[in-house]
Amino acid sequence: MKQKTGVTIYDLATELNVSPSTVSRALQNHPSIGKATIKAVKELAVKRGYRLNSIAASLRKQQTNNIGVLVSWINRPFISSLISGAEEAARAAGFNVLISQSHDSLDNEKDNVKAFFESRVCGLVVSLAMETQDFEHFNRFLENGTPVVFVDRIPDHLDVQKVIIDNHAAAFKATQHLIDQGCKRIAHFGGALHQAIYRERLRGYKDALQANNLPLDDTIILHGDLLSADEGQKMTEFLLGLPNPPDSIFSANDTAAVSAIQFAKSAGVRIPEDLAIIGFNNDPLCMIIDPPLSSVGHPAADMGRIAVQQILQIKSAEGKLVPQTIMLNTAVIARASSLRKT
Amino acid sequence: MKQKTGVTIYDLATELNVSPSTVSRALQNHPSIGKATIKAVKELAVKRGYRLNSIAASLRKQQTNNIGVLVSWINRPFISSLISGAEEAARAAGFNVLISQSHDSLDNEKDNVKAFFESRVCGLVVSLAMETQDFEHFNRFLENGTPVVFVDRIPDHLDVQKVIIDNHAAAFKATQHLIDQGCKRIAHFGGALHQAIYRERLRGYKDALQANNLPLDDTIILHGDLLSADEGQKMTEFLLGLPNPPDSIFSANDTAAVSAIQFAKSAGVRIPEDLAIIGFNNDPLCMIIDPPLSSVGHPAADMGRIAVQQILQIKSAEGKLVPQTIMLNTAVIARASSLRKT
DNA sequence: CTGAATGCAACAATCGATTGCGCAAGTTGT
DNA sequence: ACAACTTGCGCAATCGATTGTTGCATTCAG
Missing domain, CATH: 3.40.50.2300 (Response regulator)
Known part of the structure; x- marks a missing residue:
């Protein structure tokens, strides 16, 4: 016959001839309970398979x-x-x-x-x-x-x-990476600026350009609401249509970056030769897309x-x-x- | 001054001059509570912002x-x-x-x-x-x-x-799709056969072959433990090395299928001309890989x-x-x- | 040898809701 | 007008653990 509800501190208390409060305290190593009592209680608890009823404890502790x-x-x-x-x-x-x-x-x-x-x-x-x-x-x-x-x-x-x-550092590193690869005109796909992460990524991007004495061009700094695949495509389309298109993109997420690769490829743009791209997040997608997408990995x-x-x-x-x-x-x-x- | 613990049924009971049990029952539309009482209780509950303490209820109800x-x-x-x-x-x-x-x-x-x-x-x-x-x-x-x-x-x-x-039907449909595309020698990537889903998929695959009078060849029915990317690659390598390699693969998941595409491409095998591939799950990866991976979608x-x-x-x-x-x-x-x- | 300090543990209230049982007032039947 | 129901609701126990307070023994200091 199973006991539906399991063993309680009352069961233990009865068996040991102590009060439930003592059992409760013993199980928590309360200082005012004797060493011997604690040991006895714990042993019996194991023996009887006692399990704390967390609901009861929760109720009491709110x-x-x-x-x-x-x-x-x-x-x-x-x-x-x-x-x-x-x-x-x-x-x-x-x-x-x-x-x-x-x-x-x-x-x-x-x-x-x-x-x-x-x-x-x-x-x-x-x-x-x-x-x-x-x-x-x-x-x-x-x-x-x-x-x-x-x-x-x-x-x-x-x-x-x-x-x-460290979004600022990450964006700086990503941008610097593009610069190291010879990119001179780097576009940026950013997110909603009221979110600190995107503000920081933008800042890191700008700081990297500045640190390398590259000009800042607001026309190639774009922002998506959600940085969806759809937005990524539209932004890429826009960039490629510019009289003076960028030679690379630092995207604040991978979704938009992957989308950029897909659109660029379909438009006959070579990656990375004509357009180098780096994303953010290191999603699994990065290793599937062709060419594989560079990204910023985080734990x-x-x-x-x-x-x-x-x-x-x-x-x-x-x-x-x-x-x-x-x-x-x-x-x-x-x-x-x-x-x-x- | 906020009340830490919130309004309880006791508070409502006191204010309405009824017992807590009545309040409790009223809130649950218990048949033995009068219409009017229920209404009054509920109204006051809303008015006072009463919220059930689910912990207490949980304790009681275990x-x-x-x-x-x-x-x-x-x-x-x-x-x-x-x-x-x-x-x-x-x-x-x-x-x-x-x-x-x-x-x-x-x-x-x-x-x-x-x-x-x-x-x-x-x-x-x-x-x-x-x-x-x-x-x-x-x-x-x-x-x-x-x-x-x-x-x-x-x-x-x-x-x-x-x-x-319906794994059987799904596998049947996927295999039939390959057959409809002209495939005659279809390999299968399956999973651990003690799992019904993989057993069913294998069965659907076999039944489709049989229904189309295609021969069954056990050498091109492979099984992975986890159907990982790694396993996918090894299985593909094995298939392509056969004297009589398959013209298509039905994989029981997308991960292995994507891996197959990647490996096959690197080996100079054209997809789908030389090797047609369909996966299972319709993961986001499917639309990223080039060529996009056919798959079985499920909700x-x-x-x-x-x-x-x-x-x-x-x-x-x-x-x-x-x-x-x-x-x-x-x-x-x-x-x-x-x-x-x- | 006595008052005080200390160690251990019991009592009982509490957390908030649920529910079996029983009671009283009102209704129906004859 | 009396028995038999029905309707509506209260009482009190219960779920299991936690914790402030109190109380009994020892033990220690003076």
Whole structure:
């Protein structure tokens, strides 16, 4: 006969002739419980296969063991890797991961944040929706002391915990790479400028040009709302139609860059000879497209992992921690789409 | 001054001069509560911003509002789409989605199932690990009446709820497509045969050959453990080295098919003239590779969505439902990699 | 040898919602 | 007018763990 509900601390308490509170404290190594008692309790707990009922604990503590992860779209290579890392880190620490997606809509983001709040997650990992420019909806978490860690797409003027890559440096390196390959007129596909990541990438691009004494030409700095394949194609079409087209493109994502390759090829433009291209993210696509797309690689899974670890740290520090920004390194991954020299 | 914990049914009860039990029942439209009372309770609930404390409810009911989703790898196009669909359906119904990945290891799968069980998920959506051949670890769920829905990679000899695609028909159609394009000697890349999906695909392939009076040659039926890019390349190399190489390949996934294209191209084999190729899954890669890869498309997001809906249905039916198998349709998506005729 | 400090553990309240049982007022039947 | 229902709702236990407070023994200092 199975006991539906499993062993409880009351069962253990009865068997050991102690009170449930003692059992509870013993299991948590509470200092006011004797060494011997702790040992006895723990041994019996193992013997009887005791398992904490996390729901009961959650009710009492008004907080679950679940970490919410809020992203724009799950089915994107970068995001799913990030989630993967977060999931592993959380599970390793005995936490569960709750997922939701904003579909890049602010309204969804707000709803989901609210749902997470009401389901009493013990921490939140967020990568903002493309639209998001105000952050009030996170206040309930911040106020009530629940750790929130922003990842990748972050609110840049807020003093909160962040895990990001060095977008400026990455963009600088990518641009410099093109310059090193002999490119002199480099176009840029950027994203919505209210998102810090795109602003930083633009800045890195500009700084690299300046550092190499190359002129800055605003007509070949283009911006997409979502940097979709469609936008990538239109932007490429525009560039190639210019009287003075660029000799290379630094795209702030791979999707648009791949699209650029496809369109350019179809237009008879040789890559990289006529047009060198480098993307951003190092999506799997990069190695499939012909020629293979150079890109900027970043540790997506690590970002997820670290974000979760940050949450756990903040929890254990109990608010004695000052929000910090963790910046991860990136690497230019050079492939045929940008390699002009052997 | 914010109330940390929010409004409870006790607050509503006090204000309305009824008992908490009445409030609880009213909110659930319990038949033994008067129409007027229900209305009054609900109105006040809205007015005071009452929110169910799901933890308390969970404790009492010994069950959460979380649906566990257990997959092999989150960061795969098919899987992440499936999760995306599941997440949307769950959220729409007021449930949360808990994610975990087996990394295709049976041990991980067991651990994660156990973790989900202990965290009292109210339902489980599973796509099996590649390794999995026994299913005892799901018994605790089945025994205790928690709905489990298997998706895509399913235990085929078990009488459980399943959501799958018609792998046999899909494989038949894909093979027939190659035949229609004039292919006469069609190779097959299959997966581990203890997984029903691969067995079915193989069967569909064979049946299509037979239906067209084409000979069956076991030397060009190859099997990969994971159908990775690496395996795809090796299998292609093997095929091209045969004295009598095939004129086409039906691969049970896109990864291996893309790899085949890449290797074949590098070996000077023309696609589709010398070698026509069709994959399976319709991953984004298909449209990136040159030539674009034909594939079998299936509704990944729908599978996730339907799986979650099944869970909800089973819950509401309270065990009065016989396990059924829902089979979704697929479509051959013909692209240049297999189109020999105009 | 006595008052104080210390170590260990029990009591009981609490978290918020759910639910079996029972009771009272109102309705119907005869 | 009395028994038999029906309708509507309250009481109190329960889910399992956590935690502030209290209390009993030892042990130690003076």
